[in-house]
Amino acid sequence: MRNRIAVATAAALVACATYAQTVDIRDTWNLAELYPSLQAWNAEQDRLNTQITDLGKCAGQLGASAGRFKQCLDLSADMDKRIARMYVYASEKFSDDTSVPANLELTQRAELLNSKLNESQAFMKPEILKIGRERIEGFLKQEPTLAIYRHPLDDILRTAEHTLDKEGEELVAKFGLVTGTGNTVYTTMTNADMPWPTIKLSTGEEVRLDASAYTKWREAANRADRKLVMDTFFGAHKTYEQTFGITLYSQLKEDMVMARVRKYPDSITAKLDANKLPVAVMDTLIAQANATLPTLHRYFRLRAKMLGVQEMRYYDIYPPLVSTKLKFPLVDAKAATLAAVAPLGADYAAAMRKGFDSRWMDVYPRKGKLSGAHMAGYAYDVHPYVLMNYNDDYESQTALAHEWGHAMHSYLSNANQPFATASYAIFVAEIASTLNEALMLDHMLKVAKGDDERLYYLGSALEAIRGTYYRQAMFGEFERQIHKRVDAGEALTGESFTKAYCEILKRYHGHDQGVVTIDDAYCLEWAYIPHFYSGFYVYQYATSIAASSLFAQRIIKKEPGALDKYVKLLKSGSSDYPYDLVKAAGVDLATPAPYQATAARMNQIMDEIEKILAKKR
Missing domain, CATH: 3.30.2010 (Zincin-like)
Structure with a gap:
């Protein structure tokens, strides 16, 4: 069912009706390899709904025999595989054009279906725990093909104290319908609805300063242009500081509630235990990043020297250390x-x-x-x-x-x-x-x-280490702080986030030591980082x-x-x-x-x- 248009054509160009530009179809992805049409996606939804009904018949039967146990696990895994493929299609259609309501609707349908699937599977963990490790080990010996589930089963059994009974798991699954709202609002606002400003650069070029343009022009060779880009971009975020505060705070509260429901002491333990990651990993990262800040500050001083600036400012971080006319098509x-x-x-x-x-x-x-x-x-x-x-x-x-x-x-x-x-x-x-x-x-x-x-x-490599190691460790420290405050019952606003982020941002950049001057306006940067809606995610760039x-x-x-x-x-x-x-x-x-x-x-x-x-x- 693959769409073969232009794959075998030397120079197949297609005019994209939605946009005023010409797109080479070879530079676009072929989502038809997932589903050739929306009708095919809908048919898959019907099949999944049938499987959800079939899985309901497994309730109370997982411990009947090794064969029945395997049959039900296979059915559940196939359902997970099916919804994953459906979700890739829906989410990447939304990625194509976030402004098209039908694309957003499809992602919402996938989320609703996924919530329904999770609800149908809610009985499985409590029932597996009731069966117990000893009997499950017996099933694994009786039915060798169950070996593919050995690690997933161990992951369930080790979290016994954090797993609710059948009714509790079903209730948590139902709440899947309303989780992630803060992230959805944030994503839609910043990619589709936010009125991005237009600026005129020193070259006379006018630029609509959305997120993609910001990442490009913040490294402009002209220093005044860089300042204009940062002032304007974060000024736009300042306008919506209160709204961004509400969306992020809602995500933090969601994480806090789920940690309590699962009987974890705090959000970070709950998040990291999902993959059995020691909290010591993140704490060691933050401690070592702070301990080696003199190395980061050495880089900033070297950067100032190479750029020929007397006072290093935040908008001097991104331009290449050596100007180049190189293009990388x-x-x-x-x-x-x-x-x-x-x-x-x-x-x-x-x-x-x-x-x-x-x-x-x-x-x-x-x-x-x-x-x-x-x-x-x-x-x-x-x-x-x-x-x-x-x-x-x-x-x-x-x-x-x-x-x-x-x-x-x-x-x-x-x-x-x-x-x-x-x-x-x-x-x-x-x-x-x-x-x-x-x-x-x-x-x-x-x-x-x-x-x-x-x-x-070499300058690019230094910036990669700064951006991937020190910057992500800084983000991780910010997350560590704001989650801890919400876990303790503290209310946070956009202004609160800005103040907390500002202290960490200035410390990492040596503001008080005169290494890099951070304007308070740039402390709105937290509102630009979408990863904060996926709790304790970004620190893994630094560990990685x-x-x-x-x-x-x-x-x-x-x-x-x-x-x-x-x-x-x-x-x-x-x-x-x-x-x-x-x-x-x-x-x-x-x-x-x-x-x-x-x-x-x-x-x-x-x-x-x-x-x-x-x-x-």
Whole structure:
């Protein structure tokens, strides 16, 4: 049922009726591989509704026999697989154009159906707990094909004290209909409804300053333009500070309530225990980030020196340390990414090339399209889908490598795991993406033409560590604080969030030490970060770059067994707990060592930059 239009055509262009621009269909994803039409999606919904009825007959029968137990688990897993595929289709249709009501309606229908599915499955955990570990171990011995569920079953059994009875689980499932409202409102507002301002740059160019344009123009060469971009962008957020405060506070309250319902002491323990992650991981990260702030401040002072500014301001963080006229068009970015990942083996690169050539990705920004970049890899029987907003710059090229790291992780996991253990935790996911960024840097340094180009890539690497390690640790510390305050019963407003964020932002950037001056207007940045609606998510970027840096070093050096351990990690899905999987691959993220190594790597890059600068002088 695949839509084959233009895949075999040399230069197939299609005029997009919704937008005043021409789009090469090869640069859009082919959602027809999920469902050829809305009618097919509706038919799938009917099949899922029938399965929901069938699953109801399993209630009270899970312990009848090993065979019946397996039959019911298989049915439930197939239902999960079906709704995941439906949700990818609905959510990526919404990503295509967030302003189309029908697209939003489809995501809402998927959410309603998912809530109904969760409600139908609510009896399973309490019933599995009632059966007990001893009897389930007996089932596993009697029915060898149950082995694919061994880890998921262990995950249920270990959370016995946090699982409610059948009526309680059904009630929690019903509340799924009203959870996530704050995130939905925020996403719709910032991508479709918010009246983004238009500014005129020093070149005379007028720019509509939405999120995609902000990420592009905040690194403008002209300092006055950068200031104008930040002043205007965060000024727009200031207008809605109270509204953004309400949406975020509602999400924090939701997390707090669910932690209490599940009998956890606080939100962070509840969130991290979903994947059996030690709270020590996040606390160690925050402690080490603060302990190595002098390294971050060294970077800012070096940046000020290279940019030639007397007083480093927040809007001086993003422009490249070395000005360049280099462009990174998509065709070159794809080639560079394939070359960069060559150390991961021929099979890995071949799978990525197949994705590039087969319309697994939607590439360029357009009005109404969801901003940013992401990968959806949970359509198990199809393939991963990648969303980009490509701008022909090096940041876009590294984002391409990043998202395709995710895509290849899903591809390998889906190919090597049964559906029951094919998904993987974010804790592991961001290792796959940031490792590809490290490989991209290594490749670009090898092909760089001269010291100026090397300085450009080294400067980009410093910014990657700042943005992926220190910035995400800073976000994590902000989340840690605001969740703790809400858990304690404190009411928070937009103004409260701004004040809390401002203190952390200024501390990380050395405001009081004269390292980087932070204007109070920029303390609205918290309202720009969508990840805060997924509690305790972003800190995993920081833990991941700490781990991936070590993995990349070992792979590049061709240390014995390094590649095999890493590829095994990518193929492992959720066959074990994520912290244990990473530790087995050679990195313990509950210890200071990986974070200290990350700071050391940053200092090594700055040493190399200063050597080049000294030579140039």
